[in-house]
Amino acid sequence: xxxxxxxxxxxxxxxxxxxxxxxxxxxxxxxxxxxxxxxxxxxxxxxxxxxxxxxxxxxxxxxxxxxxxxxxxxxxxxxxxxxxxxxxxxxxxxxxxxxxxxxxxxxxxxxxx
Amino acid sequence: xxxxxxxxxxxxxxxxxxxxxxxxxxxxxxxxxxxxxxxxxxxxxxxxxxxxxxxxxxxxxxxxxxxxxxxxxxxxxxxxxxxxxxxxxxxxxxxxxxxxxxxxxxxxxxxxxx
Numbered sequence: 523x524x525x526x527x528x529x530x531x532x533x534x535x536x537x538x539x540x541x542x543x544x545x546x547x548x549x550x551x552x553x554x555x556x557x558x559x560x561x562x563x564x565x566x567x568x569x570x571x572x573x574x575x576x577x578x579x580x581x582x583x584x585x586x587x588x589x590x591x592x593x594x595x596x597x598x599x600x601x602x603x604x605x606x607x608x609x610x611x612x613x614x615x616x617x618x619x620x621x622x623x624x625x626x627x628x629x630x631x632x633x634x635x
Numbered sequence: 636x637x638x639x640x641x642x643x644x645x646x647x648x649x650x651x652x653x654x655x656x657x658x659x660x661x662x663x664x665x666x667x668x669x670x671x672x673x674x675x676x677x678x679x680x681x682x683x684x685x686x687x688x689x690x691x692x693x694x695x696x697x698x699x700x701x702x703x704x705x706x707x708x709x710x711x712x713x714x715x716x717x718x719x720x721x722x723x724x725x726x727x728x729x730x731x732x733x734x735x736x737x738x739x740x741x742x743x744x745x746x747x748x749x
Contacts, residue, residue, distance in 0.1 A: 554736040565725055565740040566678065610677060614736055621729070621736060622668060622691055625677035 525549060528611050528626035536634050541598040543609050543629050548592070551616025555587055556623065557596045558610040566610055570596060601633040637661055639741030641726050647747045648716050656711040656744045658726030666690070666731040667709040668738060669701060672723040684709055685731060716748045 527546045535541045543557075554573055558566035570585040572578045572594065578585045584597040594613075598605055608630045612623040640659040648654050660667050666685045670678040671694075680693035684703035695701075698716075703709040713720060723745050727738040 556737070558740075563723075563745075565723075565743045568737055568739060571737050621666065621731060622680035622683055622693060623670075623678070623727075623738060624680070627677050 524626065525615070525624050526611055526613050526626040528609075528629050530627055530629060532630040532632055534632045534634055535601050537601060537603060539601050539633075541601045541605065541631055541633070543596040543598075543611075543631070545594045545596075545611030545626055546592055547594070547611075547613045547624075549613065549615040549617075550589075550592060552592075552613045553616065554614035555585070555594045556612040557583075557585060557594075558612060558625075559605075560608045560610055560628070562608075566612075598631075601631075603633045603635050606632045639726055639728050639739055641724075641741040641744050643744060644742060645745050645747075647749065649749055650716060650718060652716050652748075654713045654716060654746060656713070656724055656726075656746075658709045658711070658728075658741060660707055660709070660726070660728030661730075661739060664707070664728035664730050664739075666729045667703055667707070668727040668729070669695075669709070669711050670725045670727065670740075672725065672743075674722070678725060681711070713746075718748050721746060721748045 557570040572585040582599045586595045608628040611626040668683040669681040672678040681695040687703045701711045723743045727740045
């Protein structure tokens with residue numbers, strides 16, 4: 523079992539709809555959670571970070587964290603074709619001083635015009 | 636805003652050759668990370684440096700080594716290259732001293748081993 527699990531998709535939504543991406547993690551002591559967007563052949567681009575339970579909103583993006591359920595989600599409102607990409611959930615675990623990211627396998631999102 | 640710089644962007648090597656990848660972190664960032672992303676896979680952590688000292692080690696082969704220099708740039712040295720080393724190699728940096736864990740990735744180096 524991977525330490526960070528995501529629905530692999532692909533996920534297709536029509537333009538203007540809400541896209542919902544989900545992620546679970548196994549390290550209960552994890553404190554830092556991130557969503558990256560990655561276009562094919564490009565580098566991961568940080569779009570959201572969240573550290574506390576609850577919601578965090580930034581423009582069309584909302585990240586939700588529930589540490590009790592070990593669950594992180596990303597909502598994309600008013601989805602645009604340019605949002606079509608792979609979305610990577612990443613977690614910094616609790617082991618020692620380690621700050622490296624552990625990634626999920628990514629969810630491929632397609633926004634249909 | 637300044638971003639992470641990586642060079643070269645593309646590199647083609649033959650089996651058993653060596654390769655050196657360079658990374659220039661965002662100014663004032665004190666931590667550098669190296670990740671490897673194979674085709675269709677998620678990025679895997681290789682190694683990191685904090686204030687020029689190795690801080691963590693992941694799934695980095697013994698054939699690979701890395702260091703961070705006094706100007707904070709980092710180099711990943713890869714020897715005895717194998718076909719399986721063909722991948723995208725990303726460098727990321729963060730400002731850990733400030734307690735910020737956000738990592739910003741460079742554009743990557745695409746390594747092809749033939």
